[in-house]
Amino acid sequence: MxxxxxxxxxxxxxxxxxxxxxxxxxxxxxxxxxxxxxxxxxxxxxxxxxxxxxxxxxxxxxxxxxxxxxxxxxxxxxxxxxxxxxxxxxxxxxxxxxxLIITFKKGEAVSIVDGPFAGHEAVFHEDTKDLERVVIFLTICERLVQTVIARSDLDKS
CATH class of the missing domain: 3.30.70.940 (NusG, N-terminal domain)
Incomplete structure (x- = not known):
């Protein structure tokens, strides 16, 4: 077709x-x-x-x-x-x-490529309403912490 x-x-x-x-x-x-x-x-x-x-x-x-x-x-x-x-x-x-806006799925492993957490791995949770920032889960001091960072700071793992 x-x-x-x-x-x-x-x-x-x-x-x-x-x-x-x-x-x-x-x-x-x-x-x-x-x-x-x-x-x-x-x-x-x-x-x-x-x-x-x-x-x-x-x-x-x-x-x-x-x-x-x-x-x-x-x-x-x-x-x-x-x-x-x-x-x-x-x-x-x-x-x-x-x-080219990279999209992520809930639960997907992501890499933080810029900002204070650059080099760390995280888990994508959801987009924020403005769609320029995202909610992720990041392991800090052996604890899972929810945080919001700029979408542009993430890349697919």
Missing amino acids: SQSWYVIRTKPLSEHIAQANLSSQGFECFFPQFYDRRKKRVRPLFTCYLFVKFDYWNDFRAVSYTRSVANIVRFRDMPASIDEKLIEELRRRTDKETS
Whole structure:
């Protein structure tokens, strides 16, 4: 079957969650972002929207009922498909560092690569509401301690 890129509307502030859930199902996702110099943080290029490549007729239900997906954008009764060339151009124009957000699963082993705990191993627990920080469990002095650190300080083990 033929796969195309479609526009997906997410629930508010849930782009990362929708992207992680769709990616874990095997769908190719693209969530364009940019670095906002004024606010000094990474922001979505299109708030509440991301692009997903899938076969509409076979994967409609799987995509539509994914956690944090509001709906598949349509014009009249047809889904809004996007040309592959436009996706490639968006990818080319967005900063590669900002478009690649690493997602983690609850209970996954992670490595802390920056900050005061750099070099330590931890266990991912959950994302915070702002999605720029995460909750992890870290062993300190033979005790398991819950702490919040920047997502950018983590990498997969």
